[in-house]
Every structure is written in structure tokens, then in C-alpha cells.
Amino acid sequence: MxxxxxxxxxxxxxxxxxxxxxxxxxxxxxxxxxxxxxxxxxxxxxxxxxxxxxxxxxxxxxxxxxxxxxxxxxxxxxxxxxxxxxxxxxxxxxxxxxxxxxxxxxxxxxxxxxxxxxxxxxxxxxxxxxxxxxxxxxxxxxxxxxxxxxxxxxxxxxxxxxxxxxxxxxxxxxxxxxxxxxxxxxxxxxxxxxxxxxxxxxxxxxxxxxxxxxxxxxxxxxxxxxxxxVGEMPAHLPPLSMPxxxxxxxxxxxxxxxxxxxxxxxxxxxxxxxxxxxxxxxxxxxxxxxxxxxxxxxxxxxxxxxxxxxxxxxxxxxxxxxxxxxxxxxxxxxxxxxxxxxxxxxxxxxxxxxxxxxxxxxxxxxxxxxxxxxxxxxxxxxxxxxxxxxxxxxxxxxxxxxxxxxxxxxxxLNRTARPKIVTLAPDPEERRRHFTNLERKALPECPQLKVIRIDGSLFFGAVSYTSSTLHRMKDKEPTLTHLLIVAKPINFIDVAGAEMLVQEAKYWKAQGGGLYLCGLKMETEKFLRRGGYLDEIGEHSLFTAKKEAIAEIYKRLEQPFCKTCERRIFRECKEFYDETN
Incomplete structure (x- = not known):
């Protein structure tokens, strides 16, 4: 002290x-x-x-x-x-x-x-x-x-x-x-x-x-x-003064x-x-x-x-x-x-x-x-x-x-209000099929499920930009009904960001699919849980890793569409194709 x-x-x-x-x-x-x-x-x-x-x-x-x-x-x-x-x-x-x-x-x-x-x-x-x-x-x-x-x-x-x-x-x-x-x-x-x-x-x-x-x-x-x-300066120490x-x-x-x-x-x-x-x-x-x-x-x-x-x-x-x-x-x-x-x-x-x-x-x-x-x-x-x-x-x-x-x-503020939203897809050339940023390498995507990563916090300033970006993805790809957000880089979510996730979950559910989160930080997850936001998003939409998330979400895709799809980018796609043939 x-x-x-x-x-x-x-x-x-x-x-x-x-x-x-x-x-x-x-x-x-x-x-x-x-x-x-x-x-x-x-x-x-x-x-x-x-x-x-x-x-x-x-x-x-x-x-x-x-x-x-x-x-x-x-x-x-x-x-x-x-x-x-x-x-x-x-x-x-x-x-x-x-x-x-x-x-x-x-x-x-x-x-x-x-x-x-x-x-x-x-x-x-x-x-x-x-x-x-x-x-x-x-x-x-x-x-x-x-x-x-x-x-x-x-x-x-x-x-x-x-x-x-x-x-x-x-x-x-x-x-x-x-x-x-x-x-x-x-x-x-x-x-x-x-x-x-x-x-x-x-x-x-x-x-x-x-x-x-x-x-x-x-x-x-x-x-x-x-x-x-300049003239001669006074040869003495600093005199007292009064503001x-x-x-x-x-x-x-x-x-x-x-x-x-x-x-x-x-x-x-x-x-x-x-x-x-x-x-x-x-x-x-x-x-x-x-x-x-x-x-x-x-x-x-x-x-x-x-x-x-x-x-x-x-x-x-x-x-x-x-x-x-x-x-x-x-x-x-x-x-x-x-x-x-x-x-x-x-x-x-x-x-x-x-x-x-x-x-x-x-x-x-x-x-x-x-x-x-x-x-x-x-x-x-x-x-x-x-x-x-x-x-x-x-x-x-x-x-x-x-x-x-x-x-x-x-x-x-403009930079933080526009978080980087990266689209990911598994790279078949890598042994463990790591998910790769599509800006770095052109890879095929699943027509029904899009995997994205949000590099930034979801606070009140970033809500409008993030929501409009997600909706534009849907407008560009009519067959898209499921969205998986890799949330590990999201350091902070405020009330506005949490409410935006709830609204997006309802929106994607209305499209016949769903919104999913994986890799949430512990503090962020606690915040969503304390506020009751996870109840509205759905506990079944929360995952700890991409592998677990893909395996579960794949079961919710429209299987007839999967039969005719030729992209087959996930391991589950190939297993399903082998079973049906």
C-alpha cells in the first residue's frame, strides 16, 4: 500500500x-x-x-x-x-x-x-x-x-x-x-x-x-x-509562481x-x-x-x-x-x-x-x-x-x-463492426481433411450445409453486418438450409449479439434447416446459457468440435438430395453413397 x-x-x-x-x-x-x-x-x-x-x-x-x-x-x-x-x-x-x-x-x-x-x-x-x-x-x-x-x-x-x-x-x-x-x-x-x-x-x-x-x-x-x-538569463533557481x-x-x-x-x-x-x-x-x-x-x-x-x-x-x-x-x-x-x-x-x-x-x-x-x-x-x-x-x-x-x-x-469501430466471415470446406488432399479457407483454395461445398468461421466479436456494432451477410449467403444458394458457425475466434458476445443468434436460429429453422455453433469459448457459452439464449437456439445446436457437428448435422440433411449430389465432400457423404449403392 x-x-x-x-x-x-x-x-x-x-x-x-x-x-x-x-x-x-x-x-x-x-x-x-x-x-x-x-x-x-x-x-x-x-x-x-x-x-x-x-x-x-x-x-x-x-x-x-x-x-x-x-x-x-x-x-x-x-x-x-x-x-x-x-x-x-x-x-x-x-x-x-x-x-x-x-x-x-x-x-x-x-x-x-x-x-x-x-x-x-x-x-x-x-x-x-x-x-x-x-x-x-x-x-x-x-x-x-x-x-x-x-x-x-x-x-x-x-x-x-x-x-x-x-x-x-x-x-x-x-x-x-x-x-x-x-x-x-x-x-x-x-x-x-x-x-x-x-x-x-x-x-x-x-x-x-x-x-x-x-x-x-x-x-x-x-x-x-x-x-x-537572447539577453542575459537570471542566474537563480526556479522562483515560486502562482497560477x-x-x-x-x-x-x-x-x-x-x-x-x-x-x-x-x-x-x-x-x-x-x-x-x-x-x-x-x-x-x-x-x-x-x-x-x-x-x-x-x-x-x-x-x-x-x-x-x-x-x-x-x-x-x-x-x-x-x-x-x-x-x-x-x-x-x-x-x-x-x-x-x-x-x-x-x-x-x-x-x-x-x-x-x-x-x-x-x-x-x-x-x-x-x-x-x-x-x-x-x-x-x-x-x-x-x-x-x-x-x-x-x-x-x-x-x-x-x-x-x-x-x-x-x-x-x-468500422473494422470491429465488420468481423471477417470466412467460408470453410474440408480439403480432400490433406490426410485428416482439415477445413480450409476457401479464399486460400477453391474447394467444393455442400449445397445444403455451409460451414463458416466468424473472426471477431458479436457485439451491438457488428450485429447488422453479420446478419445481413448470413442472409446474403442464403439468397445466393437457394438449396442452403443449414449453417454451422465455427465460434472459436469469437471472444465476446453481448446481449445484441446473443439476440441476433436467436433470430438467426429461428430464420434458418424456418428455411427447413438450422443454425449450429461449435467451439464456443467457455465464458461465451456461460453468457448464452445464463441469459437463456441457448434454450431458444437449442442445446442440440451446440457442439464442441467440427467433426462431431458434421456427423450430427449430416443426419438432418435431406437424404434424397444427398443421393443425387456428386460433391460428397464429407466422410459421411461417401459412407452414405457406399451404403445406397
Missing amino acids: LQKFLPFLVWWPLVGRDSIKADLLAGLTGAVIVLPQGVAFAMIAGLPPEYGLYTAMVTPIVAALFGSSLHLISGPTTAISIVVFSTISHHADPGSAEFLSLVLTLTFLAGVYQLAFGLARLGTLVNFVSHSVVVAFTAGAAILIMTSQLKHVLGVYIPKGESFLHTWVDVFNEIGDINYYILTVALSTLISALLFKRFLPRLPYMLLAMIFGSLVSLLLGAEAHGIHL DFSIATIRQLAPEAFAVALLGLIEAVSIARSVATKSNQHINGNQEFIGQGLSNIVGSFFSSYAGSGSFTRSGINYQAGAKTPLSAIFAAVFLALTILLIAPLTAYLPIAAMGGIILIVGYNLIDFHHIKGIIKASHAETSVLLVTFLATLFLELEFAIYAGILLSLVFY
């Missing part, structure tokens, strides 16, 4: 001299990596640079203590940052005091949603969000991120709050006013980052590239040529906070499970919900904005040899010490250099490999991908998430 409230007690016994050493090294690596990322993410969110670093100090500690993953690193992320900017920029000017207050309130509300989901044990909800939605939303957000940096990279004027399309129109109209000094700094930072990553992969390439970009801006004369600098708890603000932000909460949970749990497949660790989705929720609630009182799991930092944390969540705590501590020491140096960091770094971050977010795989694999998933992607670019970001999830659920 104590471990449920204090989940860090579960992994605390793993802490020892060796694990602490490994976690210290992993934490140091994580602190170096998150330094440029935190600044970049805060700028994407429309916040002062230090707020990204505050988020990277507070949220990882709380999430590590109250989550379930050994390697997940929480903090500011690209997708959450752009959703925060898109949401709050409609209500206040980015960077203003009102903007900061609303961001803190949004963070608090998102954390409350996430904590409530975790306490309600809704951790499995993220399993119903299609992977295509996440891939498409991330790709769309990445393009929005890169588009938002064009004014910083090109040095052209673009009004605040412009849409994706209008931003590109403005860029086209301002193309003759590009500041080539700013462009030089941005491209120098971008190209150097790529070179550092290529030839010095073990070093923090983003940090080195920003230092290089700062040196280039100093050589070019910086502000004398319109190259604006706006007024009824009007909460009512205004509650719907938008739900989208932020949902996106954060999807990111965190997906990343935790992805890393867990390598570390062979079991992830408790409900506990992750609680950890993410508490991290955002606590963070909102320490000048932090909404955070989630970071794929880059979590992956590097695992690769760096982290053993326990202490690595996340060490990373936050090292980051705090770093800020206290080097904060004055940010006064020389050009915004154009940050723009170049953010272009790389945005490009790396686009998962070209999975996008290509989705397009090749499924038309339905491609539709989800395309709708979510376009909605992300041209509509509100929270609506894009809802649209993608809704469309993926529609396709899911």
Missing part, C-alpha cells in the same frame, strides 16, 4: 554504489543535452528562455519519483511547447505577464487532468490512440515549429499570431528584405551543428553550434547589423488544457514503453499518468510550463547507462548548477543561432521512416495520418489531436 503512494520505494533497493556512479554520468550527459534544448523549447512556447530550463529542473524530479519508468526523462518537449504557444497566444501576447500567468494555469489544469486519469486507472486509454495520429501530429508540429522560426532565421518582419499559410505569404512578400547578416549566423549555426553531430557525435553538438553561432555574430558586429541577442485560479480563466482554459494533458500522456507513456522494450521493464501506465500529473501540478508553482516525456533525452539516458530514476534527478541538479555558473553568457547568444538550432530540432521530429511505412501499409491509417497532419497545419492544434483520434476510432 505504501508503494502505491510512494512508488520510488519500488526501485530504491536498486540504488547502490555502482548504480549511483552510472546515474551520475547519465545525469551529467542529460544536463548538457537539455541546456540548449530547454532554451529552444521555451522560445517555441513563446516564453523567456529560462522557463524552459526551469521546466527541465522541476518536472523531471517529480516525474522520476512518482512515475514507474526507470529511464523516462520528463521536461519541456517540442510538441507540448508549440501547443502551449498556439493555445495561449490567442488570449495574450507571447512573453507578457498575462501570457506567463495563463501558461502556468494551463500547466496546472493539464496536471490535474493527468492526475485524475491516473487515479481513475485510465492508463490503458493511450492504447486507443493510433500511432499514426502521434506521427502525423509530430510531423505537422515540426513544420509549424520550423515555419515559426523563419522570421528569426531570415530577419524579416512577420506579425505575431500569424497562421501557417499567412506566415509563408508574409515570407514571400518580404523575400527582398532578408537580413543576410542574420541569415549568415543562422546558417553557420545550423551547418556547424550538422558537422559537429557528424564528426564529433559524443559531444553536445547543439551547445557547440550555439557557441560557434555566437562567435560568428560577434565577428559580424551583432546588433550593429540587426542581429538581436491564475479565477473562475473565468479556468473556464477559458479547461477545454484546451485537456488537449495538452492528452498529448503529454500519449508522449510520456509511448516513450516509456519504447525504452522499456530495450530494458525489459514493465511500465505501469496508471502510475505514469500520476507521475506526469504531479510533475505539472508542482511545476506550475515553480515557474515551469507543461512538460512530458522526452524521446531524445530518455533514449540518451538509457544509452548512457542509467540504472534508476536518480539519473533524472542528477540531471536536474547538474542543470541548476550550470545555470548558476553560465547564465551571464547567454547575453551573447543570438536569436538567429537559436533559430538555426530549432530548425534542426524540428526536422529531426519528422519520422520519415514511419510515415513511409504507414503510407505503404494501410489506406485507412494513411487517411488518419493525412487528416491529422493537415489539421495540425491549418486548424487549431488541440482540434488536430481530437480529429486524428476520432478518425482512428471511427476506422477501428
